[in-house]
Amino acid sequence: MLLILIRRELLANLMTFRFLVAMVVTLSLVVANTVVLIADYERRLTSYSTAAQQHSQEVSNASTYSRIKILVDRPPNPLSIFNAGLDRRLGNSINFRHALVPTLWDTESHSADNPFLNLFSSVDLILIFQVILSLLALLFAHDAIAGEREAGTLRLTMANPVSRPVILLAKYISAMACLMLPVIMSLLLVLILFSISGSILLSGDDWLRIGGILLISIIYLSAFYLIGLLTSVITRRAATALMLSMVIWSTLVLIYPSLSVFAVNRLSDTSSHLESAYREIEQVWEDFERERMDFLRNDAVEGEDRDFNVFGAGTWSAPHISDPITLKYSKAETCSRSIKPNAELLVPHVKAYFQFSEPRRIRAAERTWQIRQKTLDQVHIRKADLAKNLMRFSPAAMYDFATEAWAGTDFHGIDDFITTVQQYRQTIIDYFYDKAAFSSRQWFATDPGNVNLSDFPQFSYHRADISTSTKHASGDIACLLLINIVLFMTTFLIFMRQEV
Amino acid sequence: MIWHITKRELYDHLNSLRFAFTMVLLLILMIVNAIGYLGEYKAQSAAYQKKVSASSDKMRSNADSLYNLLIAGPGTLYKKPSALSFCASSGEAFIPESADGVSDRSAMLPTRFSFKAMWRMEYPQSNPNLWNIMPDYTNVDWSDIVSVVLSLVAILFTFDAISSEQEHGTLRLILSNSVSRGTVLISKFLAALITISIPFFMAALINLFLLYTSGSISFGLSEWGRLGVIVLIALVYVSIFLALGLLISSRVSNSSTSLTILLLIWTVWVVLLPSTLGATTSGLQPTMTSDEFNARWQSLYQNLDAQYIRRRHDDKIPSREIPATEGTLFWAKYIAEDAKRSESLNEEHLNAQIAQIQLARSITRISPASSVQYAIESLAGTGFTRHVQFLAHVRRYADEFMAFLIETDRADPDSPNAIGPKEGTSQKPVRFESIPKFEDRISFGGAYNAAATDLLLLLLFFVVLFAGAFLSFLRIDV
Numbered sequence: 008m009l010l011i012l013i014r015r016e017l018l019a020n021l022m023t024f025r026f027l028v029a030m031v032v033t034l035s036l037v038v039a040n041t042v043v044l045i046a047d048y049e050r051r052l053t054s055y056s057t058a059a060q061q062h063s064q065e066v067s068n069a070s071t072y073s074r075i076k077i078l079v080d081r082p083p084n085p086l087s088i089f090n091a092g093l094d095r096r097l098g099n100s101i102n103f104r105h106a107l108v109p110t111l112w113d114t115e116s117h118s119a120d121n122p123f124l125n126l127f128s129s130v131d132l133i134l135i136f137q138v139i140l141s142l143l144a145l146l147f148a149h150d151a152i153a154g155e156r157e158a159g160t161l162r163l164t165m166a167n168p169v170s171r172p173v174i175l176l177a178k179y180i181s182a183m184a185c186l187m188l189p190v191i192m193s194l195l196l197v198l199i200l201f202s203i204s205g206s207i208l209l210s211g212d213d214w215l216r217i218g219g220i221l222l223i224s225i226i227y228l229s230a231f232y233l234i235g236l237l238t239s240v241i242t243r244r245a246a247t248a249l250m251l252s253m254v255i256w257s258t259l260v261l262i263y264p265s266l267s268v269f270a271v272n273r274l275s276d277t278s279s280h281l282e283s284a285y286r287e288i289e290q291v292w293e294d295f296e297r298e299r300m301d302f303l304r305n306d307a308v309e310g311e312d313r314d315f316n317v318f319g320a321g322t323w324s325a326p327h328i329s330d331p332i333t334l335k336y337s338k339a340e341t342c343s344r345s346i347k348p349n350a351e352l353l354v355p356h357v358k359a360y361f362q363f364s365e366p367r368r369i370r371a372a373e374r375t376w377q378i379r380q381k382t383l384d385q386v387h388i389r390k391a392d393l394a395k396n397l398m399r400f401s402p403a404a405m406y407d408f409a410t411e412a413w414a415g416t417d418f419h420g421i422d423d424f425i426t427t428v429q430q431y432r433q434t435i436i437d438y439f440y441d442k443a444a445f446s447s448r449q450w451f452a453t454d455p456g457n458v459n460l461s462d463f464p465q466f467s468y469h470r471a472d473i474s475t476s477t478k479h480a481s482g483d484i485a486c487l488l489l490i491n492i493v494l495f496m497t498t499f500l501i502f503m504r505q506e507v
Numbered sequence: 508m509i510w511h512i513t514k515r516e517l518y519d520h521l522n523s524l525r526f527a528f529t530m531v532l533l534l535i536l537m538i539v540n541a542i543g544y545l546g547e548y549k550a551q552s553a554a555y556q557k558k559v560s561a562s563s564d565k566m567r568s569n570a571d572s573l574y575n576l577l578i579a580g581p582g583t584l585y586k587k588p589s590a591l592s593f594c595a596s597s598g599e600a601f602i603p604e605s606a607d608g609v610s611d612r613s614a615m616l617p618t619r620f621s622f623k624a625m626w627r628m629e630y631p632q633s634n635p636n637l638w639n640i641m642p643d644y645t646n647v648d649w650s651d652i653v654s655v656v657l658s659l660v661a662i663l664f665t666f667d668a669i670s671s672e673q674e675h676g677t678l679r680l681i682l683s684n685s686v687s688r689g690t691v692l693i694s695k696f697l698a699a700l701i702t703i704s705i706p707f708f709m710a711a712l713i714n715l716f717l718l719y720t721s722g723s724i725s726f727g728l729s730e731w732g733r734l735g736v737i738v739l740i741a742l743v744y745v746s747i748f749l750a751l752g753l754l755i756s757s758r759v760s761n762s763s764t765s766l767t768i769l770l771l772i773w774t775v776w777v778v779l780l781p782s783t784l785g786a787t788t789s790g791l792q793p794t795m796t797s798d799e800f801n802a803r804w805q806s807l808y809q810n811l812d813a814q815y816i817r818r819r820h821d822d823k824i825p826s827r828e829i830p831a832t833e834g835t836l837f838w839a840k841y842i843a844e845d846a847k848r849s850e851s852l853n854e855e856h857l858n859a860q861i862a863q864i865q866l867a868r869s870i871t872r873i874s875p876a877s878s879v880q881y882a883i884e885s886l887a888g889t890g891f892t893r894h895v896q897f898l899a900h901v902r903r904y905a906d907e908f909m910a911f912l913i914e915t916d917r918a919d920p921d922s923p924n925a926i927g928p929k930e931g932t933s934q935k936p937v938r939f940e941s942i943p944k945f946e947d948r949i950s951f952g953g954a955y956n957a958a959a960t961d962l963l964l965l966l967l968f969f970v971v972l973f974a975g976a977f978l979s980f981l982r983i984d985v
Contacts, residue, residue, distance in 0.1 A: 127782060249767070
């Protein structure tokens with residue numbers, strides 16, 4: 008009996024005008040956007056590979072150890088086509104020396120083409136599913152019960168030996184089958200376009216991630232179908248049911264998420280945190296500077312100036328970065344100069360100076376980072392988390408976050424990259440210690456020839472594997488499932504006790 | 508007769524669930540908007556004043572000699588904040604608030620002499636969104652409330668205007684009286700428009716009341732005028748969707764089908780098209796990437812170096828002799844050329860970016876949601892149009908400032924009048940008061956002109972859709 012009902016419902020759903028229109032709209036939007044998004048991804052990929060090549064070249068050109076400036080780039084994520092998340096927006100290039108622990112707030116962009124383009128909100132495939140398919144789910148659901156009741160066919164069906172749960176289940180299953188059709192077809196079209204473009208290479212992990220996105224899409228659509236079904240059960244007329252579900256839909260999908268982000272953005276003020284942290288950081292560097300000056304003063308050799316009476320031609324610089332807004336603060340000292348022929352005797356003092364100052368510089372940088380991380384977490388990350396948690400009252404936002412996590416374009420995905428860069432910095436410092444670079448002549452002097460960097464550690468970054476993504480997505484998936492169950496139970500109970 | 512039917516419809520609407528929903532939703536959104544912008548304008552103005560006075564103090568300290576002014580330039584030029592930013596500020600976060608009239612190569616030019624570079628205009632290129640980890644959603648300001656919420660509400664009020672009367676048979680009853688069909692349609696339209704205006708006006712007044720009594724804004728005549736035009740535009744925009752609703756409602760005999768079709772049209776037209784088209788069409792006219800720009804920059808300086816630096820030019824020595832020697836003139840030309848070339852490259856880059864956005868914007872106007880957004884933005888004095896106007900002011904001022912420098916230098920009898928190198932430029936102090944100051948203002952003529960195109964476009968949409976609704980209602984079989 009269930010099968011007969013499902014078949015009937017399926018036909019009834021598939022033959023409708025709304026299904027046809029929604030299908031055409033979804034597929035054409037998906038195709039048009041995928042083409043644009045693939046082109047955009049290819050552009051970012053080229054820009055990434057030129058930048059990465061150029062930057063690794065720059066490192067190996069350094070003449071002394073102290074001149075080494077590390078430039079690292081973040082590759083674009085191919086799954087950002089599904090959910091752009093933060094992948095395209097946030098900076099994708101970091102440059103730093105050992106005197107700075109890099110964070111997200113030190114990133115720059117190697118492909119900043121037109122800053123005004125941010126005026127147009129970014130589009131991805133999930134946005135299309137999120138808006139159009141949830142609407143389609145409601146369009147299917149609104150007259151499922153109310154429409155049949157109006158037409159009198161519900162009574163007719165019930166006159167047969169069919170139980171009410173079977174009717175409800177048949178409607179649910181067939182509608183979900185119809186809703187999965189556009190999702191699966193769009194995904195297939197996207198994959199076809201991927202393979203035509205040839206620039207997007209998906210790993211085994213990525214296939215699982217796409218599977219995850221498919222799964223969460225189905226759960227999301229089911230939630231909206233059940234919302235529609237519930238309104239259809241409790242209202243008398245199909246048009247009223249549709250209007251009610253439209254009100255709910257527009258609130259949940261369009262209005263509520265914006266409202267919560269707006270409220271959090273406007274009503275939180277955190278500038279005082281920044282000021283006190285900045286003063287603290289300045290203190291750290293003042294302490295360092297004092298220690299350094301003390302060392303120079305107590306040094307056996309006269310002449311605290313930058314020359315040490317040793318250096319000839321070359322470049323010396325002390326790049327000082329300070330930014331009270333991002334709390335970026337570092338003082339480095341780079342030197343690549345020749346040694347005056349008559350000053351050979353003084354070279355050990357210079358070595359001793361750098362051996363004294365550089366480890367302390369590194370320590371100051373790490374202390375700075377601790378203060379910085381704590382404050383910026385409070386200022387930025389907490390604010391974003393608050394906004395996200397507020398938004399989670401809407402299933403649309405949960406869907407967005409879960410797909411973002413699967414695609415690896417969420418904050419954790421970017422943070423993962425930053426952590427890798429920080430580990431890379433540690434590797435470089437270990438390398439310096441291994442080579443006894445701080446106390447070596449090659450830290451500052453050019454006369455032994457360019458420093459040999461053939462065994463300099465290389466940076467490599469791989470996206471976090473799927474288990475991490477699943478961990479971050481699981482909360483939202485569980486919530487969506489819970490919503491589904493609650494809605495289904497409510498609908499079921501109301502429908503069971505209703506007069507026809 | 509029109510008034511009769513309108514009144515009947517109006518009572519119907521006012522008692523309905525959708526009216527209550529509209530009321531609640533608009534009130535919530537407008538109050539949240541008011542609270543969000545409560546101290547915003549004051550804080551913005553204070554920050555603006557502070558920055559402007561810091562910039563002018565810097566200029567005052569540079570005024571001790573004309574040469575210093577020539578090197579330092581007018582400093583950073585700031586955009587004046589608008590009192591109506593609560594109406595539309597979605598784009599503000601992504602638009603720079605200043606332009607820099609400074610010398611970027613504060614280091615020496617690569618010559619044998621210690622020449623400093625002359626000032627030139629530079630435009631901020633950094634992406635202000637680079638560290639923004641907040642979820643990506645639109646602001647809650649007037650333009651978003653109007654473009655998304657009011658259009659949806661308009662559809663909800665008209666989807667069954669004709670189809671449900673047809674379903675119930677009341678349409679036949681009405682038409683059996685001596686009423687023309689046109690009258691019926693117009694009165695239905697008017698009733699819906701009035702019904703939507705009531706909660707919109709109430710919410711808007713409460714919003715303004717909150718902002719006004721908290722003292723966060725002070726309105727002049729022109730602000731009220733612009734607000735009036737914004738409300739007018741909102742009503743025209745609502746009318747478009749009312750006409751669309753009437754059109755579909757008279758074509759389809761079943762109200763649930765009518766709502767279905769309307770919703771699909773609305774989603775695509777209002778929600779998806781503006782962002783999709785914006786992203787798609789900006790690819791049609793790509794600008795220089797930062798790499799290309801850097802390459803252009805390099806080649807520009809290579810050219811300049813080949814012309815002036817590579818050869819020794821031992822005979823060209825700047826001096827304070829009057830009239831200017833050949834050497835002084837030569838280096839003056841070099842320094843001017845250096846500034847001019849880099850400025851024109853900056854201009855070109857900026858113009859390409861603006862052209863790209865303008866093309867994309869004109870294509871997104873297919874959706875009235877974009878048109879209304881742009882119109883409200885330009886009237887509120889925020890957003891992209893306003894930024895383009897600001898840049899025009901900046902350019903005009905830059906010319907004025909440079910002309911002032913040249914003129915003042917000419918007036919000095921002790922200067923060789925070869926502006927650029929220290930030797931060729933007047934060293935006399937300049938009276939600070941006589942230096943032209945940059946004062947940004949929101950020009951209303953410009954705002955109205957920019958909004959006029961969008962307003963006309965909206966009217967066109969309305970006329971077409973209403974004519975369609977009229978024709979299809981005339982031909983309907985009751």
